[in-house]
Amino acid sequence: MLVFDSAHLNRLQEDGLACVVCDKRFPLPALTVGVSSASSPVRACEECALLLEPPADPTTPRPGPSPDR
Numbered sequence: 001m002l003v004f005d006s007a008h009l010n011r012l013q014e015d016g017l018a019c020v021v022c023d024k025r026f027p028l029p030a031l032t033v034g035v036s037s038a039s040s041p042v043r044a045c046e047e048c049a050l051l052l053e054p055p056a057d058p059t060t061p062r063p064g065p066s067p068d069r
């Protein structure tokens, strides 16, 4: 669960009434992506939520050129 610092959110974002990424209010963002540091739910649009995904686990092997060529 992501925790967003309320200091970086506006009032609507903090209350889950606007997208935490793009600040869109209507339609109401569909996804709850985390909580604010005031522990209210924080929302984002589906497409914006993709930007919030935590980075991939660096230990996961990635497809690509083999290192032992």
Ligand SMILES: [Zn+2]
Residues within 6 Å of the ligand: 019, 020, 021, 022, 023, 024, 029, 044, 045, 048
């Ligand atoms: Zn958005």
